[in-house]
Amino acid sequence: MENLTEMLKGVLEGCVLEIIDRKETYGYEIVRRLNSLGFADVVEGTVYTILLRLEKNKLVDIQKKPSEIGPPRKFYTLNNAGRKQLQTFWRKWDFIASKINELKMKGES
Amino acid sequence: MENLTEMLKGVLEGCVLEIIDRKETYGYEIVRRLNSLGFADVVEGTVYTILLRLEKNKLVDIQKKPSEIGPPRKFYTLNNAGRKQLQTFWRKWDFIASKINELKMKGES
DNA sequence: TCCATCTACTTAGTATTATTATGTAGAAGT
């Protein structure tokens, strides 16, 4: 799907939070997960800026670990603030998605 | 619902397109429709910037008509380009919404 | 040894968008 970037604003960060919440992981792997999820055009630079923002906003804990096949990885886990933020994200998403779908359906009646 | 603004980016314009597509209408009324739809915090300034953008991008036809209870209104209708844009919007929305929900559901299993 | 490739992270700058703040102005009632 082409040019989703504006529509991803506000939701991509939430997706990253969700991915981290599932399992401790690192940037490069998160990119792969997003890609295989269907967001094929999401690229490293985008995810790393989000991760740095999460770090700056103190939503994640970070542990650096060596890799056997490349440079060391920064592993992320959600802290309490991060989990709270994730809940807020889903609450907002459910609200907006329901309203938008409501608008969409009314047109098909 | 508080502070949805970042999540509205990329979708609010689509909502405005959909509202116009239903029925020829004008800015002030569109604000009311969005409010009653549930987007309570969307305010005039926001919608007018969107409408000016739609006009600049030649997605709408405009007709100015006098009002009996105030200053003249600018009535908007979608032209062919506008309808095409609306279709694209829904295509993108369906794609993103399905992917996000997929991500969400996988976590609940 | 040198080079390419894959892995992995960083950062400065850009574009787009919703929002805020402020202003203008018509009509109607008091």
Added chain:
DNA sequence: ACTTCTACATAATAATACTAAGTAGATGGA
């Protein structure tokens, strides 16, 4: 005159995804 409701315009701001360019470790082949 003053207020209120209707109606539109616009400059400035904030947040975010994205682009581009770079650094660097490890591996394997030429």
